[in-house]
Amino acid sequence: MEKSWQAAGFRQYSGSQIDVYYNKDICSHSGNCVKGNAHVFDVSRKPWIVPDADRYEAVEQTIDTCPSGALRYVRKEEAL
Numbered sequence: 001m002e003k004s005w006q007a008a009g010f011r012q013y014s015g016s017q018i019d020v021y022y023n024k025d026i027c028s029h030s031g032n033c034v035k036g037n038a039h040v041f042d043v044s045r046k047p048w049i050v051p052d053a054d055r056y057e058a059v060e061q062t063i064d065t066c067p068s069g070a071l072r073y074v075r076k077e078e079a080l
């Protein structure tokens, strides 16, 4: 799964319990991610996505509001 997101042009941002994938070519710049969770998504920081900055459930919840599909997540086994 993870390899396929990267093969599809997504960049990986690894967390301890969840990995986040982002594809800038798909992003519609709605801002839902940065408005929804400024701890995890902060464009003034490098890397701009830090999955461990909040609980993985919160990361998932914010990513579920992404209207374009530019953000994806894969939860790691330990978190299940």
Ligand code: SF4
Residues within 6 Å of the ligand: 026, 027, 028, 029, 030, 031, 032, 033, 034, 065, 066, 067, 068, 069, 070, 071
């Ligand atoms: S929510 Fe999705 S489409 Fe909107 S800015 Fe974030 S990544 Fe881009």
